[in-house]
Amino acid sequence: MQKIDLVSQDFKRNPLPTFAALREQGPLIETRLPIMGRTRITTDYETTVAVLRDSERFVTSAHNAGRKQYAGMQWWMPRTITTLANNMLTKDDPDHRRLRKLAEAAFLRRSVDDMQPRLEQLAHTLLDQVEAIAKRDGQVDFVEHFARPFPLAVISELLGLPEEDRPVFGKWGAALTQTNSVLAVFRFLPLLRKMYRYFERQFEECRQNPRPGLLTALVQAEQAGDQLSHEELIAFAFLLLFAGHETTVHLTSGGLLTLLEHPEQKAELLADWSLVGGAVQEALRFYCPVQMTKPRYIREDTELVGVSLRRGEMISAILAAANLDPAEFENPGHFDIRRQPNPHVAFGTGMHVCLGMKLANAEVETAFRCLFTRFPKLELAIPSSELKWAKRIGLRGLPSLPIRLSP
Numbered sequence: 546m547q548k549i550d551l552v553s554q555d556f557k558r559n560p561l562p563t564f565a566a567l568r569e570q571g572p573l574i575e576t577r578l579p580i581m582g583r584t585r586i587t588t589d590y591e592t593t594v595a596v597l598r599d600s601e602r603f604v605t606s607a608h609n610a611g612r613k614q615y616a617g618m619q620w621w622m623p624r625t626i627t628t629l630a631n632n633m634l635t636k637d638d639p640d641h642r643r644l645r646k647l648a649e650a651a652f653l654r655r656s657v658d659d660m661q662p663r664l665e666q667l668a669h670t671l672l673d674q675v676e677a678i679a680k681r682d683g684q685v686d687f688v689e690h691f692a693r694p695f696p697l698a699v700i701s702e703l704l705g706l707p708e709e710d711r712p713v714f715g716k717w718g719a720a721l722t723q724t725n726s727v728l729a730v731f732r733f734l735p736l737l738r739k740m741y742r743y744f745e746r747q748f749e750e751c752r753q754n755p756r757p758g759l760l761t762a763l764v765q766a767e768q769a770g771d772q773l774s775h776e777e778l779i780a781f782a783f784l785l786l787f788a789g790h791e792t793t794v795h796l797t798s799g800g801l802l803t804l805l806e807h808p809e810q811k812a813e814l815l816a817d818w819s820l821v822g823g824a825v826q827e828a829l830r831f832y833c834p835v836q837m838t839k840p841r842y843i844r845e846d847t848e849l850v851g852v853s854l855r856r857g858e859m860i861s862a863i864l865a866a867a868n869l870d871p872a873e874f875e876n877p878g879h880f881d882i883r884r885q886p887n888p889h890v891a892f893g894t895g896m897h898v899c900l901g902m903k904l905a906n907a908e909v910e911t912a913f914r915c916l917f918t919r920f921p922k923l924e925l926a927i928p929s930s931e932l933k934w935a936k937r938i939g940l941r942g943l944p945s946l947p948i949r950l951s952p
């Protein structure tokens with residue numbers, strides 16, 4: 546079994562050479578990864594998609610594959626962690642279907658379209674602050690002052706969480722970005738307990754005083770007999786808050802970095818905003834902030850691309866490797882906002898495909914449009930080679946991105 550480095554600064558800065566070398570060794574290779582331990586990883590598009598679309602053979606509930614594990618976590622992990630991790634992403638049907646259906650309506654295209662004016666308002670309010678800080682200090686951290694608070698404000702409003710609590714969620718999210726080992730996960734435990742109690746209180750308040758938002762809708766679904774357990778409710782809110790902002794933070798900042806590093810593509814976009822949808826899809830493919838999915842477990846002994854797999858074994862589908870596979874994408878190392886077709890899998894695929902992808906697309910399109918319309922000359926405040934990357938496995942993210950609004 547070989548050691549593969551998926552956390553170094555060099556890899557995070559440019560993952561393409563690593564994936565090209567791994568693909569040479571085969572579509573499914575065995576390795577050991579931080580936090581997860583021994584696993585197989587996919588290295589090409591076809592195998593990644595084959596795993597994610599076959600939820601009969603490859604399940605997300607370790608229990609269904611006969612493992613003494615809970616919600617993808619080792620059985621000895623503290624209960625707070627396993628409870629919070631026990632959400633729709635780590636469940637197979639029919640439980641998965643039951644939970645997903647409850648939230649789906651809020652994330653339909655039409656609901657997201659209705660939010661468009663509010664997205665622009667939120668973006669401009671934050672950009673006013675960005676502008677004020679840049680005026681005062683000469684530069685501003687784009688992650689801290691825009692890429693994080695923007696999706697956080699959106700998902701908090703959707704859930705119906707009080708506005709004054711947002712700065713705390715931002716700190717929790719920033720801390721999550723840095724959990725890169727089992728030890729770090731344990732260090733994170735007091736914070737997780739705090740989050741657990743926080744959501745417990747929020748649901749209690751929604752029960753007593755219904756308010757607009759998804760939390761109250763979930764409580765009402767529970768009361769109408771949808772059989773959501775107390776713990777399921779909390780895990781649900783935790784998933785939506787963090788899946789709903791942490792990922793978007795890194796697409797917004799990584800997408801901005803990618804555009805700034807490709808000035809000719811940026812110029813085309815600024816000259817024709819009808820290209821913004823394509824630009825966001827290409828940023829998803831090329832930058833791919835969520836580099837791998839949750840592990841899939843082998844339900845029964847089987848075979849895939851000539852490799853024998855035993856019940857209970859684990860596969861990690863590497864989305865970033867799929868998105869850079871030359872067999873699927875012509876010249877994959879070329880960032881091209883007009884790429885057509887662009888069947889990237891940055892949101893996953895199959896039954897666990899991202900629930901929030903329409904919202905994420907709308908958020909990042911709005912962010913780019915508002916940002917560059919107001920500050921067309923914005924640039925990095927430090928050379929991109931000096932940027933520090935988050936060490937967390939599976940996440941391509943910048944804890945900070947200093948920018949200047951004009952040269």
Ligand code: HEM
Pocket residue numbers: 633634635645700784785788789790792793796834835837838839840864891892893894896897898899900901902904905
């Ligand atoms: C750029 C932003 C985003 C990216 C790259 C992203 C990526 C992903 C990926 C790769 C998965 C599948 C994981 C797997 O199969 O193991 C997923 C699932 C999910 N995402 Fe996202 N996501 C983003 C934004 C959002 C937003 C804004 C929300 C919600 C508001 C959200 C909610 C979810 C949920 C609930 C699931 C689990 C779906 C299920 O199990 O059926 N995501 N996301």
